[in-house]
Amino acid sequence: MTSLPAPAKKKLGLVIDLDICVGCHACAVACKEWNDGGDFGPLPDDDPYGAEPHGVWFNRVHTYEVLPQAPATSYASTTPRTHNPHPAPAAQDHPLDSMGLQQPAPLIESRVPQMVHFPRSCLHCETPDCVTVCPTGASYKRAEDGIVLVDEDKCIGCQLCAWACPYGAREIALPHPKAATSDAGRKDSKRGTMQKCTLCVDRIYNETLDERDRQPACVMACPTRARMFGDLGDPDSDVSKVVAERGGFALMPEFGYQPVNRYLPPRPRRDGSEAAATASVPAEEALDTAQLPPLLRWLDKALSR
Amino acid sequence: MKPALSVIFFTVASGAGYGLWCLLGLAIATGIYPLTGTGVLVPLGFGFVLVSAGLLASTAHLGRPERAWRALSQWRSSWLSREGIASLVTYLPMLAVAWFAFTRHAGMSLHVAGAVLALCALATILCTANIYRSLKTIAAWRTRQVLPLYFMFALLSGGLWLWAWLALTTGLAISLAFPLALLGLAIVAAVIKVDHWKCVDTLPVNTAGHATGLDMLGHVRAFEGPVTEESYLTREMAFVLARKHGARLRRIALALFGLAPALGIAVALASDTAWLAPVAALAAIAGLFVERWLFFAEARHTVAAFFPPTQA
Numbered sequence: 212m213t214s215l216p217a218p219a220k221k222k223l224g225l226v227i228d229l230d231i232c233v234g235c236h237a238c239a240v241a242c243k244e245w246n247d248g249g250d251f252g253p254l255p256d257d258d259p260y261g262a263e264p265h266g267v268w269f270n271r272v273h274t275y276e277v278l279p280q281a282p283a284t285s286y287a288s289t290t291p292r293t294h295n296p297h298p299a300p301a302a303q304d305h306p307l308d309s310m311g312l313q314q315p316a317p318l319i320e321s322r323v324p325q326m327v328h329f330p331r332s333c334l335h336c337e338t339p340d341c342v343t344v345c346p347t348g349a350s351y352k353r354a355e356d357g358i359v360l361v362d363e364d365k366c367i368g369c370q371l372c373a374w375a376c377p378y379g380a381r382e383i384a385l386p387h388p389k390a391a392t393s394d395a396g397r398k399d400s401k402r403g404t405m406q407k408c409t410l411c412v413d414r415i416y417n418e419t420l421d422e423r424d425r426q427p428a429c430v431m432a433c434p435t436r437a438r439m440f441g442d443l444g445d446p447d448s449d450v451s452k453v454v455a456e457r458g459g460f461a462l463m464p465e466f467g468y469q470p471v472n473r474y475l476p477p478r479p480r481r482d483g484s485e486a487a488a489t490a491s492v493p494a495e496e497a498l499d500t501a502q503l504p505p506l507l508r509w510l511d512k513a514l515s516r
Numbered sequence: 517m518k519p520a521l522s523v524i525f526f527t528v529a530s531g532a533g534y535g536l537w538c539l540l541g542l543a544i545a546t547g548i549y550p551l552t553g554t555g556v557l558v559p560l561g562f563g564f565v566l567v568s569a570g571l572l573a574s575t576a577h578l579g580r581p582e583r584a585w586r587a588l589s590q591w592r593s594s595w596l597s598r599e600g601i602a603s604l605v606t607y608l609p610m611l612a613v614a615w616f617a618f619t620r621h622a623g624m625s626l627h628v629a630g631a632v633l634a635l636c637a638l639a640t641i642l643c644t645a646n647i648y649r650s651l652k653t654i655a656a657w658r659t660r661q662v663l664p665l666y667f668m669f670a671l672l673s674g675g676l677w678l679w680a681w682l683a684l685t686t687g688l689a690i691s692l693a694f695p696l697a698l699l700g701l702a703i704v705a706a707v708i709k710v711d712h713w714k715c716v717d718t719l720p721v722n723t724a725g726h727a728t729g730l731d732m733l734g735h736v737r738a739f740e741g742p743v744t745e746e747s748y749l750t751r752e753m754a755f756v757l758a759r760k761h762g763a764r765l766r767r768i769a770l771a772l773f774g775l776a777p778a779l780g781i782a783v784a785l786a787s788d789t790a791w792l793a794p795v796a797a798l799a800a801i802a803g804l805f806v807e808r809w810l811f812f813a814e815a816r817h818t819v820a821a822f823f824p825p826t827q828a
Contacts (some may be wrong), residue, residue, distance in 0.1 A: 214593045229730075239742070263745055271742030273822055275724060326739065329728055331822060340652060342787040346597035348588035365586055368579015369595055373752070374517070377653045377727075377818040382748040383579055403579030460729050464820070466652055474729060 214343055216354035222444035223356045224335050224471035225412055225427070226454055230478045232327030232437040236275055241432030242332075242408075243269040249412035251363075254384070254406065267382045269408040270332040270429055275479075277325045278384050326481050330438070332429070333380035333408035334462060334470030335359050337414065341372035350405070357444070357471060358410045366404035373405060377466050381407045415440070517654065518755040519812035522576035527644060528673070528804045530570025530603070531666065537565040537610060544613060544630030550686055556617035560610060561680045563674070571603055577638035595650050599643035606640050606679025609633035641670045648811075655719045656815040661712035668705040669773070669804055672698065676777055676797035683793035688785060692811035695793075699781040701801075706774030709807065713766055716814060722821035738824040772803025776820055 246269060247254045256266030307408035308493035335357055342350050342359060351370045352358070361372075361381075373381040384402050411427035414420060424431065430440045441450030450473075453459065500508055524561045524750055543549035549556070575581040588604070590597040612629040616622075645666035648657040676788045682690065725731030741750075758774070780796030 236742075251744060265745060265747070267748070269740070271729075273738065273742050275559075275728060275730055275741040276737045276739040277733045277735065278737070307641060325733065327728075327730055327733075329730075331742070340650070340705075343593040344596065346590050346594040346600060347583070348590050365583070366580065367583040367586055369577065369587070369596060370579070371594075371647070371651075373748075374651050374817070375653060377747045379819040379822060383747070385579055385717055393564070405579075420570075437674070462729055476729075477733065 215338060215352055219354055219357050220444050221442055222335075222471045223358055223415070223441070224443045224450075224473070225410075226439040226441070226443070226450045226459060226473045227330055227438040228457075228475040229327055229329060230475060231435045232272075232328040232330060232433075233435055234272055234326075235434060236272050237432045237434060238330055238438060239268055239270045243268055243427040245411065245414065245428035246409070246475045249411070251406075251409050257488070267384050269382075269405045269406065270330060271379075273329045273331055275327045275329055277327055279325065279480075281292075289347050296490060323480075325477065327477055329474075330429075331379060332472075333359060333410075334378055334468075334472040335408075335410060337469035337471060339468045340375040340466075342478070344371045344375045346371070355394035357406070358412055360409055360412065361405050361407055362405045363403060367404045370405065377454070377463050378469075378470070381405050385447060390507065410440075443473065517812045517815045517817055519809045520577050520753050521817055522573045524808045524812065526570040526574035526577075527666075528570070528801065528808050529573065530806070531641065531644065531670040532673035532677065532801060533563045533566030533568075533570060533638050534606070534637040535670035535672070536566065537606070537673050537674070538634045538641075539671065539678050540615065541609070541630040541633030541635075541637065545627050545634060547627065549630075550682070552688055553617055554623065555685060556710050557712075558616060559678055560614055561615065562677060562681070564610065566674075567603070567606075568733045577684070595643055595646040599640065599647055602636065602640040606633070606636035609636055617780070631688045641667055641731045653818040654815045655818075656716045657698060657811075659712060659715045659719075661708050661715065662684065665705065665708055665712060668701060668708065669807070672701045672705055672773070672777070673797070673800045673804055675701070676793070676800050679781075680793035680797045683784070683790040688788055688790055688793075692785065695785060699778050700703055700729050702774050702777045702781075709770070710775075721816060722818050724821050727821040738822065749819055750823055754820040754823055756814060759814060760816055765806055769803050769806035769810065773800045773807060774803070774805065776800070798815070 223347060231480070239303055243254060246252050254267050256264055258264050259266065335352075336359065337357065339352070339359060342352050345351075346369065347365045347367055349362045349367070349391055351362065353360065368383055369386070383405050413427075414427060415425050417425060426440050427438075430438045435477060439450050440451065441448045443450055445451060446455075453475065454473045455474040459475050461470045461473060464470070498511070503511060536559060540556070541561065544556070575584050578584060584600075585588060587597055591601055609629050609632040613626070613633055616626040620732045629764050642663075645663045648654070651657055660798065675694075677697050681696060682694070688695075723731070723736070725736030728736060730736045777796040778800035780792045780799065784792035784796070
């Protein structure tokens with residue numbers, strides 16, 4: 212049934228800390244590995260060792276370069292985010308010189324860009340169109356915990372759900388059009404159906420696993436603990452608390468899909484302008500010759516001639 | 517969006533088929549259709565070929581076409597499901613009209629069957645347009661011109677085939693109102709399509725900063741994609757080829773679906789040359805193929821903003 216269930220109290224999801232993600236792709240690899248062998252696998256690739264490897268990943272890590280526009284101090288992580296797609300230019304608070312004229316704006320290039328690694332996967336939205344556009348009922352949202360899943364036995368591979376998702380959470384398992392030869396995956400029963408993050412539903416409730424391991428594979432793998440898993444519907448859960456504390460935000464909320472996953476913004480960095488200023492003028496090294504032993508004092512005098 | 521040939525063929529061919537059925541049904545319902553028997557069965561059958569070929573082609577877009585029947589279940593929420601149901605339901609009044617034409621029945625039930633056929637055909641066109649209009653991620657498909665254009669293109673291309681049939685069998689003199697209405701439709705559709713293209717060109721383009729929410733920190737540039745190779749997302753939703761030749765393709769489309777039928781109708785009526793009618797119909801279909809290719813290829817998907825410009 213692709214009509215959405217009544218809103219559930221439990222909203223399982225991920226919180227991703229963009230401040231400490233180092234972009235190692237371990238989450239993406241661990242995800243691929245688990246889901247290749249878990250209940251939803253296999254996830255075979257086309258031409259995996261060839262010139263144009265191609266395949267489905269539930270989780271992909273992008274890297275962005277951010278050039279600070281306003282002075283870094285104007286940003287505070289506690290400030291509520293505005294969701295304006297076309298933000299007004301940052302206020303220019305350039306100092307006035309003695310003549311009362313505004314000094315030229317510092318060149319944006321002089322600021323040190325900040326690299327932000329950005330893991331992207333299904334946000335398990337509360338009211339997503341990827342569920343309602345599905346003509347077969349294969350795409351569904353679980354009433355009990357809010358996980359969005361695809362029933363591979365019902366999916367006809369029309370791809371409308373992937374078109375409806377602004378976050379790129381869904382990828383279809385189709386052979387690469389350019390791959391002349393393919394591995395056994397082409398004949399695999401999962402081929403031709405839509406694939407997506409399952410929030411490792413086959414791990415988090417898996418009683419054969421140690422309780423500590425009942426977390427999504429990406430969360431288990433992250434070496435910097437930049438990924439947290441929990442119930443975002445419970446305001447007292449650890450994930451909800453960290454979201455409240457750090458000003459966690461949802462992606463593109465204007466679509467109205469109400470993503471459950473939250474991203475924690477990078478903390479403000481020093482913009483490097485001080486370091487750059489000091490570096491440009493070599494520091495005068497003071498040398499008190501009076502403090503030197505006699506031999507070195509003579510050497511200093513001899514070399515200073 | 518990647519223009520999939522199967523979907524382009526589906527929307528153009530079945531659109532023309534439903535447009536033809538709609539006008540034929542309307543003409544039968546109001547009693548102005550001049551022919552009976554084979555005169556009904558031939559255009560009805562031609563509509564059947566267009567509709568069915570289109571629907572069959574659409575299943576080629578599916579990853580698991582053998583499961584297509586499952587698409588009939590979620591009509592409560594999905595326009596694709598509604599389209600599937602409407603397309604199959606429309607076969608029923610079509611069969612009724614065919615049966616009455618075959619048995620040379622000309623009573624009230626023929627008029628009713630014609631009216632139901634026209635309504636079902638319109639409902640199917642509405643569902644097809646709404647499959648695309650319902651996607652919030654593709655702004656170019658949510659503009660106000662998309663729904664009227666789907667109706668107008670279906671009625672124009674189907675109507676031209678119906679007129680071609682009438683012109684070849686009864687001659688051009690029997691009705692002037694129908695071809696002149698089609699001429700007007702071609703002009704109006706062309707004007708609205710140009711307006712749509714203008715609208716598409718001025719739509720705001722999503723940015724990496726907005727997509728990631730990182731624009732609160734400063735200017736955001738996608739530095740590296742997740743993989744060096746292309747992926748399903750970059751192939752399917754970050755298709756950029758069309759914008760390179762967009763202007764020329766738009767002129768070709770406009771000439772074929774707008775100018776050629778309008779000129780064809782005018783010259784055919786003025787010089788009484790019936791064979792220009794099927795030529796005009798063929799030109800319109802060809803123009804709509806180009807128009808539909810651009811409809812997909814020029815539409816930007818929100819998700820493309822996540823990727824570096826070299827990948828997107």
